[in-house]
Amino acid sequence: MKHPHVEIFRLSIFQKGKLKTEVVTREQVYDFFIDKFEIFDAISKNELTYNPSEKACKYCAFKDKCVARANWIIGGKDD
Ligand code: SF4
Numbered sequence: 001m002k003h004p005h006v007e008i009f010r011l012s013i014f015q016k017g018k019l020k021t022e023v024v025t026r027e028q029v030y031d032f033f034i035d036k037f038e039i040f041d042a043i044s045k046n047e048l049t050y051n052p053s054e055k056a057c058k059y060c061a062f063k064d065k066c067v068a069r070a071n072w073i074i075g076g077k078d079d
Contacts, residue, residue, distance in 0.1 A: 015059055 009029055012021040024032075033040070042048050050068030057063045 007026050009024050009026070010021055011024060012019060014020075039048075050066070052066065052069040052072040057066070057069055060066070060069075063069055
């Protein structure tokens with residue numbers, strides 16, 4: 001563990017002119033990575049599957065060029 005003294009993390013995102021900050025504990029960070037393990041594992045093996053949705057693609061910088069999103073739109077959106 002590189003920084004054992006750090007117990008609180010401030011996560012910030014700046015989108016559409018708004019800054020949103022969330023404070024999380026070390027345990028919450030661990031829980032997040034454990035919860036997302038399968039996704040990160042797939043990414044590390046270059047086996048990522050795209051899962052377009054209104055929410056997922058809303059702020060994506062690649063949405064105008066994404067083949068998965070285009071196929072999802074052509075095939076009819078479920079959500
Ligand atoms: S537009 Fe494509 S790359 Fe972006 S979030 Fe949606 S599915 Fe993922």
